[in-house]
Amino acid sequence: MSARLQNNIAALFAPKAVCVLGASRDPAKIGHILLRNLLRAGFPGKIFPINPYADKILGLDSLRKPADIPAGCRPLCLAVICLPAEQVPDALCELGRLPTRAAVIISAGFSESGGRGAELEEKLAAIARDFGIALLGPNSIGLYVAAGALNATFVEGGLLPGYTGFFSQSGAFTAAMFDWAADKNFGFSTFVSLGGKVSLDESDMLAYLADDPHTKVIVGYIENVSDGPRFLRCAYSATRKKPVILFKAGRGGRSFAGSLDMRVNPDLAYDAAFTQTGVIRAKEIRDIFGMAQAFASCSLPVGPALAVVGNGGRIGAVAADSCLDSGLVLAPFSDKTVKRLETRLPSYVSARNPVDLMAGATPERFAEACAAVLEDPAVNSLLLFAATSARGALDGLPQTVASLPNPEKKPILACLMGGMGVAQARRRFFECGIPCYSFPEPAIKSLAAMYRQSLWKDNHMPVEIGYRHDKGRARAAIEQAAAEGLLELGGYYALEILSAYEIPCLDARLARTEAEAVQIARLCGGPVALKIASPHILSKSGAAGVALNLQSPDEVRAAFADIASRSGHMRGQAGISGCIVQAMAPKNAHELVLAFNRHNSFGPMLLFGLRDYIRLFDDLSCRLAPLSLDDAGDMLREVKAFPILAGLDGQEPVKLTALEDILLILSQIAVDFPEIQEVECNPVLADPSGAHVWGARILLSPAALENLR
């Protein structure tokens, strides 16, 4: 990003003046509501309605055109554009010349409306680029900045100041968030509707909000990512500074349902991108709200141990269930705490976690219990559960709990189940800085996310690892295959490319005659497989061109003849050039899949799993290239079947470093050869002595090949 655009983004969020193009006297028009919202929020700078047909709007003098804005106000004037789509490009041009450095286009009717609209949108992009305008929209709901008392949105109702920086790509969701926040007295530092993202996108928001001193937590709703690599950089840098919670719409089918085709699910790349950059992924929309509350109000817990204090029967058990699902644990209280609880509380109250104070517990009793557990070093966070049936107890509770000594700032969350009857108490908890939930599960989910965030440390920086490789030899193989018109490479070419990068492949050599086949088989020193060697026929396990586990020279000869005769039928297209003779897999080796493919936005993504368990249990891990050594190790450990590789029942573990090496080399190949769309090493055979590729398939990208010429 240019320094100019970066400066201009600052102007977008901290303008000294605002002009509204398309300001209107008609209270039903967006250009009116927007102006009214600006005035109501008490924006301290100048506000210029621009409308050639009006003299005064809402008491303000209306200007005829942008050029009427006084020169002194122009550079730091934010332009809000509510004009019909057709008029927007010219207006933006005019603004650019003033110069105006930041604009929000509220108008709709661009690419979402097809043909003509798309043309207009391209014009906007070009103008913004030429003038370096920091541009939000089109089709944006607007922008709110608490610190600047700036409400340049057309949503009815006001926004409150707070600590959450929010951006959204969906207008519908933005409006819902707005409305929800009003309900909960939930405040924002910044509230941005991205709209059509013709210029500024999610990455710009992450970059800005990461450094915004008024923002403690970043929350976003995205539908796609405009620029994958830039998103990764911005997200990675933002999560070092504050929590980032994102919801991504459109997950698509995530199950492999018996297939090994990893191309089916581009959403996996988002999982990998979020994991590798420390972004917290909200899985359901409602989770965004729950998490935003907790992150905005509390410090992060330093450990997983949760204390539950409540007056409600077995709701403690429900909380305990939730802990188990989420990676938290119920804190075992220290003896001191147990003794203290036993001394200070009635004898019928359990002094163990979860603490049930029973119906009729007073705020004082709650305070006694909470104070004791907050002081216990074994406790990292506290969930307070107050049942409505305890009449009266709720009244003083929020203030009492909020004023307890809590020098380590252990997070405290509350849960009040019910509706109107507890609405006021909930609000009071919010006012005391204690997030309050309607159900125990979302409270625990939020705490668990906070704990994971606390684990996200600054030792994840990808490190480049060098492996010996012969790039020229691999390139030669690719070019030769491309010259032959091949895009999907199996057998010879695949092994050649992988071998050039010193990925260990099971011994494989071309035999043109039966005699050669027998000779090579002898050299392999054990049972062998024969695979048809035509570059035009992909050798796949189970296909007709493969014979497995050949023990004797006679079997090798017979198999060679059989494959040659079968392939004779297709010689016309295929032109068999012999058979590949390959050592059989070692006994008891595990069959793994190590692969990469390319995602539209994020680029190459590595995949790892045990062959059968990918199919049966969707058990696989993925990371974006380039991999760090840590990433490679995490990929192995992340699959649920990892204990099998690590040695179940006292079996010897497979050589894990050999697998890490292959992943890291595949990552290197992905970076070195944009013309390779996909590599699938399947199976890779792993045992305690090492790992070898037994079968591989490489897919070239026609477009990338074209670029190379």
Add this chain to the structure above:
Amino acid sequence: MSARLQNNIAALFAPKAVCVLGASRDPAKIGHILLRNLLRAGFPGKIFPINPYADKILGLDSLRKPADIPAGCRPLCLAVICLPAEQVPDALCELGRLPTRAAVIISAGFSESGGRGAELEEKLAAIARDFGIALLGPNSIGLYVAAGALNATFVEGGLLPGYTGFFSQSGAFTAAMFDWAADKNFGFSTFVSLGGKVSLDESDMLAYLADDPHTKVIVGYIENVSDGPRFLRCAYSATRKKPVILFKAGRGGRSFAGSLDMRVNPDLAYDAAFTQTGVIRAKEIRDIFGMAQAFASCSLPVGPALAVVGNGGRIGAVAADSCLDSGLVLAPFSDKTVKRLETRLPSYVSARNPVDLMAGATPERFAEACAAVLEDPAVNSLLLFAATSARGALDGLPQTVASLPNPEKKPILACLMGGMGVAQARRRFFECGIPCYSFPEPAIKSLAAMYRQSLWKDNHMPVEIGYRHDKGRARAAIEQAAAEGLLELGGYYALEILSAYEIPCLDARLARTEAEAVQIARLCGGPVALKIASPHILSKSGAAGVALNLQSPDEVRAAFADIASRSGHMRGQAGISGCIVQAMAPKNAHELVLAFNRHNSFGPMLLFGLRDYIRLFDDLSCRLAPLSLDDAGDMLREVKAFPILAGLDGQEPVKLTALEDILLILSQIAVDFPEIQEVECNPVLADPSGAHVWGARILLSPAALENLR
């Protein structure tokens, strides 16, 4: 249950008069609030406050004692007891003698308060039993019956009539539900707080509500089940008539985390009980509310195909994501529907599912689209998503949609995200009989549950299957082991018991000398294993007393000597009597676990899974005994690893009927021998030719053995 108690339960829910013991003039007392609630709800029968120290309470004449109730009112008079715990047993006795046939004890201070309270509670149970009183509580919040205008609860605020029959074991949760319902204008047919369940429990509620003509859906919150077999009967019978949604608190750790000990998780029995009786299990508390709305308002969908119509950007995509997770599918529209949508709607609207009408859609446009998709035979249900950003569109929408022709009663659900801004529209949807949600995911989850309910057919009746077995031989083995003081049986005794029921076990015989061992090994005709045969040492794979895969007589001799010498060290306690010689497992057989253990409430539960995948993926299935043939088949098919058994990659499938047989026989053993606490056949080796038990462990129950004597 006695016919008398059954009649008395009817009296509980349809009393002709109500008396309140402990009625009070003090507005802060429960005995006052309860009386006031009774009056406010407009109960048409007589109401008798009973208080020896008051003349009039809330305008009603107060009686001194229950015996003052006029004789004509007594039999159908419901007694509500708000007295101090100490006074309750005597009062209940007095009521029983009148006779009063039904009572609710609101008072607390019984078993939950320990010692003296538990004594009092036992008294209550005995009195209720003696007089056949239908008794709710103690520690109940009360009882509401819409049809009788009966609100005998002490919760502030009113309840609305509706179609949901609700019961809860948790006071805290009951109060929350009450409050939530008021918020949502959600009504109940019946609302019962079970309290301490000294007499009536969840099974009674299921039995009553199943036949209650005012109840369309049954919802319950339980913490445990008092009587497992009775619960199964009542639940099974209730789900034939109407949907039953239950939340069970206290799931406990569900993961096997590397262990195979199936005793760790009694909650699995609830999963099995709910599955086998067709109960819908709500996994989170908030799901109860969401599902109750949908089930109470809509007919069940006849298929999984959902249509989504909305005006909100990509929220359709979020809904589609949710479908994929839940077992629903987005309906592919018929050509007719697509054409109709294209003709009637603006050209920029997509005529595919999900239908995005874009911002600015009017209620009329919604109506056009909804009418078209409701008529499409490929559509089974409709989710309407209206974004708040579409100002104005919400006003007429609920009425418009509710009045569309919908002859097949396809369920229609709505989703409005936001807070106060959409609260009114949400309420209007409710009033029109369309459940309305704040987020798309819970709406879809509810629809998915409704679809599963529609699949729950009446062909699940367990059928008894007979297997040849020698019960006497098994009993003899059990008695012999018990006489030897053994409780955990491996090796000889386990195989003897299983063999008596003709469960196929791999050939195994006792060798007392090296020579015998060699001879038996020869008869096995292949490699063998030796296992220590002392009844006091459990042979477990991997233990010191086992030698595997012995190929030659020399190896057998050496292993025998080795085991004998090792066990010599422990001869003092162990007294080795030789080695069991057993044929080795067939090559490439799958290692399975088939087992049963006993749950406190539900009795014997069968478990099935592939050994490694239980540990790695928690992949196992369970059903309560006695199994039907269908149950056994479902158990096999329900594990995710089933494709491995069914033949992956063209491999021959294992003999599934052999596995079903073992499950059914284990079920028979569980029923025949209450003195067997647990049988674990592990591993069972399965291949295309059959299935054989290779190792087994049987645990006897000391208590049950005691009973037998």
